[in-house]
Each structure stands twice: as C-alpha cells, then as structure tokens.
Amino acid sequence: METNRRKFLKSIAGLSSLAASAVPSFVSAAASNASVQDIRLSKNKNYIRLVFDLDGIADHSIFTLHNPERVVLDIKKAKMPYGMVDQIQANSLFRSIRSGVRNGKDLRVVFDLSKEVSPRSFLLAPSGQSGHRLVIDLHNKKGKLAAVKHSSKKSNKRDVIIAIDAGHGGRDPGATGRSGTREKIITLQIAKRLEKNINAQRGMKAVLVRKNDRYMRLRERIKKARDYHADMMISLHADSFPDPRARGSSIYALSVDGASSETARMLAEKENATDLLFGDFDLAVEDKMVKEVLFDLSLTGTIESSLDIGGEIIGQLKSVNRVHKKKVQQAGFAVLKAPNIPSVLLETAFISNPREEKKLRSAAHQKKVAKAITRGVNKYFSRKAPPGTWLATSECEYAVCDGESIAMVAEKNNVIESDLRARNGLYADNLLAGQVIKIPVS
C-alpha cells in the first residue's frame, strides 16, 4: 500500500513539473478567465480524485477547515455553470458540495466532508484529447476518522423532531405530470433528501412518515407524527392544474373558518380526496370530532405556529422557485389536523407544468428545495425551540466585532461553528459588526 502511495506521489510530482514546464508563467496566465467545463470524480484506494476540466489556465489555492471538516478550493477569475457541482455523485466522503462567487470574479468550491482528508492539487497542461485540468486528490488521513462529529453531539437535551410526510403513495399516485412523473415518487425523493439535510443539523432529528412507496391514510399519517412526538410536521406535495402554465410553489396551514382563497379550498378538496377515494371517511369530512379538534388547535396556538413556520419556509423557497402566493395560505387539509403539532403542507411546484415537472425530477432541484426547507425550519426553531431541547438550552449573547466571521466567533467562544449556525439559523458567511448572536452553553 505504502509503495503504491509513494509511486503515486512520485507520479504527481512528475505531472506537476510537466505541467509547470508546459505553462511558462502562472502569474501572467492567471490574468485570463477560465471556466469549468466539467468535473469528474474517481475513487482510488486511499484517495478520491476530482478533475476540473478548464478551458484555460487558472491560479488556484486549496485549504482545509475543521469542525466540520471542509476542503475549500479557490480558483481565481474562474466561472462554473450553476448546479455543476451537483453532478458529482453522492459519495460517503462528501456530505455536500457547494460553490459560489468570491470577490465578484473568483470561484470558490467548498466540499463538506464526513472525515478529515489531506488535499493535494496540481495542474495539467493540455495533452491529446484533454484540455487544461485542475486535479484535486483528497487523501485519507489515517487514524482520524469521523470521530470529531459525534463528540459534539453529546448532550442530555433532546432533539427537535420534524416529521416529514411524503404525500400520497402506493395505490394513490397523486397527480401525474405530462411526462408521466408521479407525485408520490417525487414527494418521497424530496422527503428523503430533506431527512438527510435536517439530520445534519445539530439539535434536530427528522423522521419519515412513510419510508417507501406505500399507501397511508391521512389519519395514519397524523398518528405516526404523534407517535414520534414530532414538534413539527411538513407534508410534501406537487400541485396539478388543468392549465399547464400554472406554476410556482405554495404553502398551506390549516384554517378553522374556511379557506383563505377559492384555489386553497379546491386544493384541499383534492388532497383530501385521497381518503375519500380510499375509504377513510371520518377525517376528511368535517364532523363533530373534527370541529372539536379544530377548536382545540386554534386555542393552543398550533395554527399560529404553523403560519409562522410556513412563513419561514416560504421566505427560503423564494430563492429556489417562484412562489405564487407570498403568504401562507389556509384551508381545511385533513393531514394538517394533528392536535398540538404545528403542520404545514408544501406544494413544491406544479407537476402539471412541463417545465416544473422537469425541475421536480432533477436531483439538483430536489436538493435545493430540501435545503431551502431546512433553512426555514432552522430559522423557526432558532426563535422558538421547544423547552427541553438542545436548541432551547441556556445560551449567552455575543456582539460581533468588526471583521469577525462565524468561524472566528466560534473559536473565540470555544464552540463548534456548525452549532453556532444551528443555534442562530445562520447560513450566510458574513456577520455584521454589532450583530448579537446566541452562544450555546452546554
């Protein structure tokens, strides 16, 4: 193994000098703009190799950050098509890969990793069919496997629990798109991505109401959420409408006194029809019991909380898809009638709109939707964490000094950066001087 490694390192050294001789000067070369044409990944025994195909030479730097483990790649004056990083297959090493623009012209790619690695990078000059390439090798670090992650998870406080309900399932396919996409499949795919995202947040745990393609009554779904002691339920759907031009996302909470719009009423009827069609009559129909439940819901502020959560989610979804109603809509959705569990129903997009159907099928888009929902959920719980949860544990406040980053504040206060983000619902990297943030005290 070791000889292989040495051999490999040698080959890198060879390649580097080869590249350097083929390219006379990096400094002058860096003046031109490059764009990433493709990213390829290959797995080797002790390292993972990423090859960035470039259409020109680029100056780059690479460094690591810890807790959580990250590798940051900066390429000067470079561009990459939006969403390209999403094409790198899920891999046990990568939690996620993000990219963004820095200083208005540079490209930054951040790899969130499940364990510590030592990165190596080198440039290759064009040869044969290949053009300029930037090669990144992420080598395993021996003896330092994923132990870091769990040490921070120790706390006697419970997690906030989020039940994710993938709409429809089994013999109830939900709506069908023009290319044959079925709502029940899409909702489950997004649900699983959302579960993963939420579980990566400290202090939160996601549970799936249905884990596979099976039929579940609305009543059963609510029961499941209650059995899990969920603090919140998110029901995922994909809308349909006879006019294929209808598009956009919308979010719903339960209403006590009728629907907030005619569309909301029609939609509630459609989603509730699941149970009418398949025989669970009681819950979908407004009987005496339901009226009592509704009364109870309005008294306990569950609906108010649902509207609050919905507002946070819609705020984040805006960056991902057109939101066709800016406010949280209300209607009598049966699945939202879980006593004491604030619940929202999200129509992620119109599956009946061919463009949105295509989006709904794309892994990249599904990931974006899941991330946006997670951000919304995080923002809500950073304000309103239930008592007894880690997110609600004691904290002190800290006023940010000029020029401080989240990482710097975390280090100064001896807390983990991801914990700081979770507690404050922070996603952007810049902090404002004077901004007050919460520091968890365990």
Ligand SMILES: [Zn+2]
């Ligand atoms: Zn639906």
